[in-house]
Amino acid sequence: xxxxxxxxxxxxxxxxxxxGEGLAVETNLVSxxxxxxxxxxxxxxxxxxxxxxxxTGAMLGMDVEELGEDCKDAIGEIANMVAGGLKTALVSxxxxxxxAIPVTVIGSSxxxxxxxxxxxxxxxxxxxxxxxxxxxxxxxx
Amino acid sequence: MAKNVLLVDDSSTMRKIISRSLRQAGLDFGEIYEAxxxxxxxxxxxxxxIDIVLSDINMPNxxxxxxxxxxxxxxGIKDIPVFMIxxxxxxxxxxxxxxxxxxxxLKKPFTPDKVNEVLGPLM
Numbered sequence: 363x364x365x366x367x368x369x370x371x372x373x374x375x376x377x378x379x380x381x382g383e384g385l386a387v388e389t390n391l392v393s394x395x396x397x398x399x400x401x402x403x404x405x406x407x408x409x410x411x412x413x414x415x416x417x418t419g420a421m422l423g424m425d426v427e428e429l430g431e432d433c434k435d436a437i438g439e440i441a442n443m444v445a446g447g448l449k450t451a452l453v454s455x456x457x458x459x460x461x462a463i464p465v466t467v468i469g470s471s472x473x474x475x476x477x478x479x480x481x482x483x484x485x486x487x488x489x490x491x492x493x494x495x496x497x498x499x500x501x502x503x
Numbered sequence: 504m505a506k507n508v509l510l511v512d513d514s515s516t517m518r519k520i521i522s523r524s525l526r527q528a529g530l531d532f533g534e535i536y537e538a539x540x541x542x543x544x545x546x547x548x549x550x551x552x553i554d555i556v557l558s559d560i561n562m563p564n565x566x567x568x569x570x571x572x573x574x575x576x577x578x579g580i581k582d583i584p585v586f587m588i589x590x591x592x593x594x595x596x597x598x599x600x601x602x603x604x605x606x607x608x609l610k611k612p613f614t615p616d617k618v619n620e621v622l623g624p625l626m
Binding site for chain 2: 438
């Protein structure tokens with residue numbers, strides 16, 4: 363929420379979050395940040411095309427019509443800030459987490475897999491142009 | 504006199520946001536130069552007249568800490584102040600940055616008001 367209030371200027375509202383593999387949103391762009399250290403896993407932002415275009419346009423202050431490099435960069439930066447917030451929060455519980463560089467994929471009909479047995483938390487958010495999701499998959503080292 | 508600023512961040516979106524925030528904050532600056540990593544930043548510093556650098560930490564090729572270390576070894580540019588703007592603002596990494604010459608740090612996400620508050624005294 364802090365990220366959107368300070369830098370995106372789109373109203374978002376969290377919906378009911380959940381654990382496990384069932385929760386998802388329609389995704390055309392996913393940006394992931396790997397986590398290492400005391401918490402291993404990833405933070406991922408899942409966006410349908412319309413939401414990715416809106417968020418990118420809001421961050422850049424211009425209309426964005428193509429789901430391309432600008433969107434990958436903007437959503438990657440959101441993933442970076444969300445993961446950075448997680449890292450800061452974990453410092454207070456004496457857990458050290460290292461962040462990787464964002465990796466972003468654009469496409470359709472794809473799914474992410476990996477980290478078998480990891481804990482998963484998925485939080486959908488409503489925006490004026492649709493829903494996007496923030497995912498945390500982790501194992502405690 | 505307006506100061507020339509070098510923005511160092513691998514995200515072009517973030518460079519645009521920082522640039523816009525500087526303008527919205529009403530700070531007095533001259534030219535804004537951009538670099539995508541520490542290596543590019545060193546090249547700009549060697550070529551242009553830069554008064555202050557605003558640098559990310561997590562970047563490919565040469566990150567912000569490596570950039571500070573290398574810059575400190577170059578006599579012609581080592582005294583140009585560097586301010587860190589990053590999601591990484593833990594005491595350990597900011598302490599390391601400051602030990603290498605960084606003059607301060609701002610955490611992402613930030614608002615134009617926050618930019619004005621922390622960068623205003625440097626401008």
